[in-house]
Amino acid sequence: MVVIGAGIIGLAAAWWLQRLGHAVVLVDPAPHGPQPEGSGSSAALGVLMGEVFHRSSGRAWRLRQQSLRLWEQWRAELALAGQPVPHRPGLLLLAADAQELARLEALALSRQALGLAMELWQQPALEALRPALPHGALAGLFSPRDGQLDPLAAMAAFRHDGQTRGLELRADRVEALERRNDCWHVSLQGGAGLEAPWVLVAAGLASPALLAPLGHERPLEPVLGQAAELEIGPELAAAWPASVVWRGINLVPRPQRRLWLGATLEPGLSADPARWSALRQLEGAAPEWLAQARVQRHWQGLRARPAGRPAPLLEQLEPGLLLLSGHYRNGVLLAPASAAWAADVIATGNGSLTCR
Numbered sequence: 001m002v003v004i005g006a007g008i009i010g011l012a013a014a015w016w017l018q019r020l021g022h023a024v025v026l027v028d029p030a031p032h033g034p035q036p037e038g039s040g041s042s043a044a045l046g047v048l049m050g051e052v053f054h055r056s057s058g059r060a061w062r063l064r065q066q067s068l069r070l071w072e073q074w075r076a077e078l079a080l081a082g083q084p085v086p087h088r089p090g091l092l093l094l095a096a097d098a099q100e101l102a103r104l105e106a107l108a109l110s111r112q113a114l115g116l117a118m119e120l121w122q123q124p125a126l127e128a129l130r131p132a133l134p135h136g137a138l139a140g141l142f143s144p145r146d147g148q149l150d151p152l153a154a155m156a157a158f159r160h161d162g163q164t165r166g167l168e169l170r171a172d173r174v175e176a177l178e179r180r181n182d183c184w185h186v187s188l189q190g191g192a193g194l195e196a197p198w199v200l201v202a203a204g205l206a207s208p209a210l211l212a213p214l215g216h217e218r219p220l221e222p223v224l225g226q227a228a229e230l231e232i233g234p235e236l237a238a239a240w241p242a243s244v245v246w247r248g249i250n251l252v253p254r255p256q257r258r259l260w261l262g263a264t265l266e267p268g269l270s271a272d273p274a275r276w277s278a279l280r281q282l283e284g285a286a287p288e289w290l291a292q293a294r295v296q297r298h299w300q301g302l303r304a305r306p307a308g309r310p311a312p313l314l315e316q317l318e319p320g321l322l323l324l325s326g327h328y329r330n331g332v333l334l335a336p337a338s339a340a341w342a343a344d345v346i347a348t349g350n351g352s353l354t355c356r
């Protein structure tokens with residue numbers, strides 16, 4: 001089978017299918033990385049918001065729950081194979097105003113009713129974390145099962161372990177897909193072609209252009225995100241309990257006294273310097289240390305948001321043709337559940353081509 005796109009979604013699917021015994025070719029102009037500009041995965045912060053989510057039923061909730069479980073299993077498996085994926089458990093959501101506090105309190109109650117551990121941290125608990133926290137935090141919701149992992153390490157782990165299992169990484173760009181003689185024909189920019197009974201389109205924002213000639217309109221809108229790596233003092237690096245979320249902005253502690261800060265939400269393709277400046281100042285709530293922290297790296301990436309449909313797009317479009325795209329803000333979280341969805345569809349054999 002052929003997987004198109006070596007972002008976190010394509011890599012997770014290719015690794016998982018190869019691990020289940022399928023022969024997989026993964027095609028991307030840069031399958032070994034770094035990803036081309038305008039991709040999402042290499043810009044991601046890796047925050048896994050599985051349980052701090054406003055719903056507690058439905059497809060999105062189930063995908064999130066499944067992904068949290070699978071990430072735990074997959075990380076253990078990859079570590080055994082010598083490909084550890086650094087992970088920090090826990091997320092602390094801070095309430096910046098009374099409305100958000102009420103929302104977090106309601107969320108804590110609904111999760112506790114499901115038997116899920118979530119703690120509301122009042123002022124005394126937060127006091128112990130000052131001055132690391134943004135100004136004005138009223139309370140915090142600590143979710144121990146959520147967390148953060150390193151997306152680049154995860155992608156490298158899928159690549160390396162996949163290759164030891166026989167996964168083929170092909171450096172090329174897919175130009176066109178065509179169904180002929182009960183088989184998918186994949187034309188590559190380099191002139192070669194591939195044939196396969198299953199094709200998985202995981203090309204992020206480029207997916208619609210591959211599908212439109214087949215009559216499948218699945219528009220995706222780009223939403224740019226800016227993020228940065230800051231250098232912080234040793235006392236702050238030690239004070240941090242977990243990744244922190246403040247007004248939708250993530251503060252992610254990293255090794256060697258670094259902190260990731262991000263990300264802006266900017267519809268379109270170009271970065272707005274004013275949004276970067278607001279992010280840098282935590283929208284006016286930046287404590288002194290944050291305002292003074294040195295920026296080591298500032299980057300941007302694009303998320304793919306489905307137009308008029310809920311994220312993500314996980315669909316069988318035709319016999320042997322699967323779409324895994326439009327993961328918008330949660331591609332890192334949802335990569336395992338997306339791969340498992342594809343594996344389930346393929347296992348049923350419904351709509352499989354013969355390629356004879």
Ligand SMILES: Cc1cc2nc3c(=O)[nH]c(=O)nc-3n(C[C@H](O)[C@H](O)[C@H](O)COP(=O)(O)OP(=O)(O)OC[C@H]3O[C@@H](n4cnc5c(N)ncnc54)[C@H](O)[C@@H]3O)c2cc1C
Nearest residue numbers: 005007009040041046047174204206225301330331332333
């Ligand atoms: C700043 C930022 C922060 C984020 N933070 C988080 C986070 O904390 N947690 C989280 O869960 N998500 C986060 N996300 C979202 C997440 O990054 C995306 O949902 C995810 O990366 C989508 O992965 P993907 O594999 O679908 O797409 P991409 O990573 O964009 O990969 C698409 C791949 O397809 C390839 N491709 C394109 N066209 C072709 C073609 N014709 N032939 C072959 N290959 C092709 C490209 O080269 C690329 O490698 C963040 C995103 C951004 C931008």
